[in-house]
Amino acid sequence: MKKQISAKQRTETPLPPLDFAGFLRWTWRQLTSMNTALLLLLLVALAAIPGSLLPQRTASILKVNNWKNENPSLAQIFDNLSLFDVYGSFWFSAIYILLMISLIGCVIPRLKVYWQSFNEQPPSPPIKIERFEGYLKIQLTNTSLNKIEAELKNSGWRINREGNGLTAEKGYAREAGNLVFHTSMILLTIALALGALFSYRGTVIVKEGNGFANTLTQYDDFRAGKLFNIENMPNFFFTLNDFVVEFERSINQTGSPRKFEADITLNGKDDLMVLVNKPFNVAGTKIYLTGHGYAPRVEILNQKQEIVYSDSITFLPQDGNFTSTGVIKIPDEKPQLGIKASFLPTANIDPMNGPISTFPALDNPQLFMTLWQGDLGVNDGIAQSIYRLDTTKMTELGIEELKPGETWKTEQGMEIKFLGVEQFASFQVAYEPGRYLALIGASLAMLGMFFGLGIQRRKIWVLMPKVQNGPNVIEIAGLAKSDSHDINKDIDKVLQQLGIIKIEKKGNRSI
Amino acid sequence: MSTNSLSNLLVYFAIFLSALNLILFSITLGQSKKQSRVSNIAMVLTWLIGTFLAAALILRAVAAQRAPMGNMYEFAVASATAIIFAFLFISIKKDISWLGIFIIVPVIILLGLAVIVLYTESGPLVPALKSSWLLIHVSSAIISYGAFSINFALSILYLLRVKGKLKSLPSPNRIDEFSYKVVLFAFPIWTFAVISGAIWAESAWGRYWGWDPKETWAFITWIIYAAYLHSRVTVGWKGTKSAWVSIFGYAAIVFNFFVINIWVTGLHSYAGV
Numbered sequence: 001m002k003k004q005i006s007a008k009q010r011t012e013t014p015l016p017p018l019d020f021a022g023f024l025r026w027t028w029r030q031l032t033s034m035n036t037a038l039l040l041l042l043l044v045a046l047a048a049i050p051g052s053l054l055p056q057r058t059a060s061i062l063k064v065n066n067w068k069n070e071n072p073s074l075a076q077i078f079d080n081l082s083l084f085d086v087y088g089s090f091w092f093s094a095i096y097i098l099l100m101i102s103l104i105g106c107v108i109p110r111l112k113v114y115w116q117s118f119n120e121q122p123p124s125p126p127i128k129i130e131r132f133e134g135y136l137k138i139q140l141t142n143t144s145l146n147k148i149e150a151e152l153k154n155s156g157w158r159i160n161r162e163g164n165g166l167t168a169e170k171g172y173a174r175e176a177g178n179l180v181f182h183t184s185m186i187l188l189t190i191a192l193a194l195g196a197l198f199s200y201r202g203t204v205i206v207k208e209g210n211g212f213a214n215t216l217t218q219y220d221d222f223r224a225g226k227l228f229n230i231e232n233m234p235n236f237f238f239t240l241n242d243f244v245v246e247f248e249r250s251i252n253q254t255g256s257p258r259k260f261e262a263d264i265t266l267n268g269k270d271d272l273m274v275l276v277n278k279p280f281n282v283a284g285t286k287i288y289l290t291g292h293g294y295a296p297r298v299e300i301l302n303q304k305q306e307i308v309y310s311d312s313i314t315f316l317p318q319d320g321n322f323t324s325t326g327v328i329k330i331p332d333e334k335p336q337l338g339i340k341a342s343f344l345p346t347a348n349i350d351p352m353n354g355p356i357s358t359f360p361a362l363d364n365p366q367l368f369m370t371l372w373q374g375d376l377g378v379n380d381g382i383a384q385s386i387y388r389l390d391t392t393k394m395t396e397l398g399i400e401e402l403k404p405g406e407t408w409k410t411e412q413g414m415e416i417k418f419l420g421v422e423q424f425a426s427f428q429v430a431y432e433p434g435r436y437l438a439l440i441g442a443s444l445a446m447l448g449m450f451f452g453l454g455i456q457r458r459k460i461w462v463l464m465p466k467v468q469n470g471p472n473v474i475e476i477a478g479l480a481k482s483d484s485h486d487i488n489k490d491i492d493k494v495l496q497q498l499g500i501i502k503i504e505k506k507g508n509r510s511i
Numbered sequence: 512m513s514t515n516s517l518s519n520l521l522v523y524f525a526i527f528l529s530a531l532n533l534i535l536f537s538i539t540l541g542q543s544k545k546q547s548r549v550s551n552i553a554m555v556l557t558w559l560i561g562t563f564l565a566a567a568l569i570l571r572a573v574a575a576q577r578a579p580m581g582n583m584y585e586f587a588v589a590s591a592t593a594i595i596f597a598f599l600f601i602s603i604k605k606d607i608s609w610l611g612i613f614i615i616v617p618v619i620i621l622l623g624l625a626v627i628v629l630y631t632e633s634g635p636l637v638p639a640l641k642s643s644w645l646l647i648h649v650s651s652a653i654i655s656y657g658a659f660s661i662n663f664a665l666s667i668l669y670l671l672r673v674k675g676k677l678k679s680l681p682s683p684n685r686i687d688e689f690s691y692k693v694v695l696f697a698f699p700i701w702t703f704a705v706i707s708g709a710i711w712a713e714s715a716w717g718r719y720w721g722w723d724p725k726e727t728w729a730f731i732t733w734i735i736y737a738a739y740l741h742s743r744v745t746v747g748w749k750g751t752k753s754a755w756v757s758i759f760g761y762a763a764i765v766f767n768f769f770v771i772n773i774w775v776t777g778l779h780s781y782a783g784v
Contacts, residue, residue, distance in 0.1 A: 034745045041738040042756070045731045045763075052727040053775065059723070087722050192720070201717065252632035260638045277642040277715045288717040430717035438719060442706045449702060453695050453740075482744075484688050484695075 031098070032105030040099040047095050051086030054078070058085065061221075100189055107182045114175050122158055125165035125461045132461070132477035134491040138500060141471045145464050148474070151497050157460070165463040170490075171481075177451025180444055188441035195434035200224035200233070205314050206240045207295050207424040213237035214285070214429065233431075234283035238264045238272075243423045245292055247360050255321055255360050262289050262425045274427075284431060291426040293317045294324055296343050296367050301415040308333055312422045315343045316387055321357040327389045331378050338372040338389045339416070355401070365404055367418050371397040456485035460494060515633045518570035522588060522626060525563040529619045532556045536612035540679065550608035557611065560618075561599055564592040575633045580649040581640055583772055587625035589650075590768075591618045593657025597693075601661070609680050613664035644711035651704035656764060658697035659736075663761035665690035666754040673751060687750065691743055694757065698736050705729050724775045728767035735760035 030036060055063035064084045068075035082089030129135060149159055149166055157168035202222035206212050214236050216222060224230075246259040262274040272280055279288040293315060300309040308330055315324035328339040346359035347366035355368060374394030378384055400408040402418040409415055458480040464472055476494070478487035535553035568589055571579040579585045598614045601607055636645075665686055672683040680686070708729065713719040720726065739760060742753035 034741065035747070038738055038741045038745050038748065041734055041741065045734040045738070048727050048731050048734075051722055052724040052731075052771070056722065059721070248634065250634075253634040256634070257637050258635055275641075276638040279714065279717065286717055288715070290716065428717045432713070432718060435713060435719055439710070442709070446699065446702060446706065449699050453699060484691050 028105065031102050034106075037099070037102045037106065040095060040102055043095050044099055047092050048086070050083055051092075054083055054086075056084060056086065058087070058223075096189075100186065103182055103185060107179060107186075110175070111179055114179060117172070117175075121160040122167040122169035122459065124160060124162045125167045125463060129461045129463060129475055129477040132479055134488045135475070135477040136491065136495075137473060137475050138495075139471045139473055140498070140500070143472060143474070143498065145462070148462055148498065152460075152462075152494065155493075155497065164465060165461060168460045168462070169458070170460075171455050171457035173451045174455040174457050175452075177448045177453070177455065179448070181448030181452050184441045184444035184448060188438055188445065191434035191438035191441055193434070194437065195225070195432050197225040197227040198433045199431055200228050201428065201430045201432075203290070203426060203428050205293075205424050205426045207312055207314065208240055208243055208422050211237055211239035212427070214282075219429075234285050236267055236282045236285075238266045238287075239268075240264055240425055241271075243292060243425045245361075245423070257360070260289060260292060260425075262427075284433070286430050286432075288428040288430065289425060290428045291317075293424055293426070294322065294343055294345060294362075294365075295422045295424045296326070296341075296365075297419040297422060298328060298339075298367075299417040299419055300328070300330065300337070301417075302333060303413040305415075308337075314424050315341070319357070320360065321346065322360040323357040325387070327387055329376055329378065329386075329389065331376055335373050336376045336378075336394075338374075338376055338391070338394060339369050340372065340389045340391070341367055341369040343367050343421075345421075362421055365421050366401055367403075368399070368401045369408070369416065370399045371410060371414075371416070373397050457481040458485060458487055458490060460487070460490060462494075514570045514574040518567045518574065518633070519626075521563045521567035521570070522622060525560045525567070525591075526619065526622045526626070528556055528560045528563070529615050529622065532560065532615050533612065533619065536608070536615055539608055540612055540677075550611075553611055554602060554608055557595065557599060557602075557615075561592065561595040564588065564595060568592060571633050575635060577636055578646040578649070580645060580653070581634075581636045582629075582631045583768075584625050584629040584631045586649070586653070586768075587621050587629055589653045590656050590660075591621045591625070593653045594618055594621075594660045595657075597654075597657040597661050601693075610661070610664060610668075613668060614661065617660055617664070639715065642711060642715065644707060644714070648704060648707040648711055651700050651707060655697045655701035655704055656768075658693050658700070659761055659764055662690050662693040662697065662757055665693065666757045666761075669754045670751065683750075687754070690754070690757070694736060694739060698740065701733060701736065705733055724771050725767065728763055728771055732760055732763040732767065735763055 055067050057064050067084075068079075078084065082091070086092055130137075145161065145164065145166060149161055152166075152168045153159055157170050158172070160167045160169075200223065202219035204212050204219050212218055214233055216230065216233075240262060242263040244259065244261040244263070245257065248254055248256040248258055260276050264272050264274055266272055266280070266282070274280055274287070274289045276289055279286045281287075294317075295312040295314045297312040298309065299307060302308050309328060313326045313328055315326035317324045322345050324343045324345075326341050326343065328337075328341070330337040342355070344355060344357035344364075344366050345361060346357050346363040347355055348358045348364070350356045355366070372389065372391050372394040374391075376384075377390045377393060384390070397412060398410055400410075400416070402408055402416075404418055404420045407415055407417045458478060460476065460478040463475040465475070466473065476491055478491055480487045532553055535549055535556065539547055539550040539553060568579045568585070571585060571588075575581070580589060594614060595618060598607070598610065668677065668680060669683055669686045669690060671677050672680060672686055681689075708726070709719040712721065712723075712726070735756060739753055739756045742748035742756050748756075
């Protein structure tokens with residue numbers, strides 16, 4: 001939005017001067033030039049693309065790891081280029097920061113110029129105006145420059161009257177709008193930075209009947225900004241009393257979710273209903289319902305008929321019909337035991353793909369299990385996912401499918417009981433301190449944009465060369481700063497105010 | 512006949528009329544600039560197409576008891592309607608029947624894809640979409656998509672005109688100015704669509720900006736059109752180069768609608784193809 005420089009100046013881009021201060025000045029001028037701003041904008045757009053096509057750590061570490069396992073040859077290179085964390089990468093930040101510097105460098109001098117323009121009058125009217133747009137020469141009776149000046153002033157024009165002519169200028173709000181817009185972009189960036197530094201966000205899976213207390217150890221996944229202080233985390237706990245989910249049963253959109261409702265008790269006293277679009281708020285921290293799934297309850301007895309495992313296990317949904325996978329690990333048995341299982345809420349046998357779930361609700365629940373024995377690898381000291389079973393040092397003992405209430409008696413004399421199915425809900429807990437500032441920034445940006453794009457800076461000149469009694473001749477013409485504005489509209493309006501109706505219209509002003 | 516199948520029938524009628532209009536508009540293209548009888552008929556037909564599509568959307572809304580913006584089929588039909596009405600509203604003030612053919616082609620493609628590939632029976636919303644932001648966020652996106660489509664057609668025409676083709680159309684400069692004005696209208700609405708999306712995201716997912724693929728492409732689109740606006744006041748960019756920038760902006764919109772919705776999974780992936 002800098003003033004246009006002439007074509008000659010552009011083609012002769014000066015070389016950087018050799019002294020240091022001169023070089024700095026040259027760099028600054030290059031950086032804050034419109035051309036650079038434009039290229040930086042396009043570069044930001046380009047740089048944002050890979051993050052939308054590759055899995056991102058900020059969204060799902062699991063997906064990133066899966067992608068890396070599938071593409072081992074590219075994984076390391078991509079990782080080194082931060083392609084799994086594009087929006088936090090050095091190169092994305094670098095482009096963005098350059099854009100911001102260019103923006104600040106553009107806004108500050110313009111603020112100064114704008115401030116000064118308030119104390120300045122519009123420029124003097126030229127002596128001849130017939131070469132300007134919308135030029136008209138009209139004979140009028142009973143008029144004077146005083147009268148015209150008063151009329152124009154009334155409709156918001158700023159006037160500079162000199163001799164037998166005047167300049168009227170309008171549309172200062174355009175530049176104000178532009179400045180507000182660009183300043184609020186800086187504000188928005190500050191809000192994003194605040195969010196990145198002070199926010200925290202975690203996900204937690206809560207089974208029906210269980211609870212959650214807001215401490216680090218209870219989170220399944222937790223991320224916080226660099227300057228976030230754990231001690232500022234609000235104290236609260238809640239229990240998930242009941243989770244209700246309903247799915248579409250008609251042929252049309254079968255299986256689409258229709259209702260999710262989590263009935264919780266907050267801090268042991270307040271009963272709340274949490275819906276997908278309705279989070280609850282505890283001291284600025286918001287708790288959102290983000291997902292749900294099934295947790296089959298399983299009991300395992302060893303050869304000595306001792307209960308070695310009895311719990312419900314959260315299974316991760318893999319598709320829209322909630323085919324879910326989960327893992328049981330029993331590290332205390334010798335040798336160690338592990339189960340890899342699939343849970344199908346509505347089990348059906350597909351001739352091609354074997355057992356699949358055909359509906360997300362519990363119409364025909366079945367648990368498909370593979371029992372493994374050997375070394376779980378949990379003693380190596382490397383953190384293991386609770387959703388993955390490393391079977392490299394294990395041997396398969398057998399497979400079985402169970403319905404709720406059924407028991408699998410293995411050849412080895414163990415008993416595995418499928419007791420029933422519970423539900424779990426996943427919650428996102430988020431504290432985002434920059435959000436109000438971001439909203440203010442975004443709203444101001446909108447406001448600024450309306451003025452900056454909608455209003456045009458334009459001038460009208462009115463000349464009255466000879467003042468005499470009886471009919472006088474006035475000349476009128478105008479100029480808009482941007483050629484997309486039709487100055488004729490303003491001239492027509494002014495003439496109308498002066499009581500002149502323009503009859504002849506020059507052709508069809510199409511487009 | 513159910514409201515739903517009546518809605519479908521209207522969409523088919525609209526496609527049929529659009530095909531007819533394609534012929535009429537291509538006849539007018541070869542004629543002189545003055546409004547001919549053929550172009551008048553074509554404009555009347557366009558109003559009819561707009562009415563049919565609007566009625567189809569309303570019936571769909573009645574059938575499902577909600578805003579007709581719950582899946583990609585509805586979104587595609589609504590976008591086609593927005594393109595038609597953007598064209599019609601401009602045509603009230605200015606004679607732009609010469610632009611007709613370049614509007615009707617994308618509308619036919621969009622509606623064709625909608626009925627063949629994207630069709631979904633009308634039904635209730637998934638819980639994630641049950642919010643009053645749906646109407647605000649999606650309708651502003653659709654309106655700006657409609658206007659950006661007009662801008663896209665104009666940018667292509669501009670490039671053809673500059674190369675000396677299609678001499679019966681207005682001068683390149685006029686097309687360029689017109690095209691700029693359309694973006695002046697569309698860009699603030701698109702900005703509003705992005706902001707309202709962020710507000711909704713904050714209330715549904717706990718963050719106002721999370722670089723979800725759909726959000727990322729909305730950002731990319733916004734940045735490209737912002738670059739377009741800047742290119743208009745940068746020496747050496749106005750004209751051919753800025754026309755190309757706006758074409759890239761539209762490519763981002765199309766990519767976001769088809770590729771991201773269908774092939775890339777993200778938080779916006781409920782959109783039921």
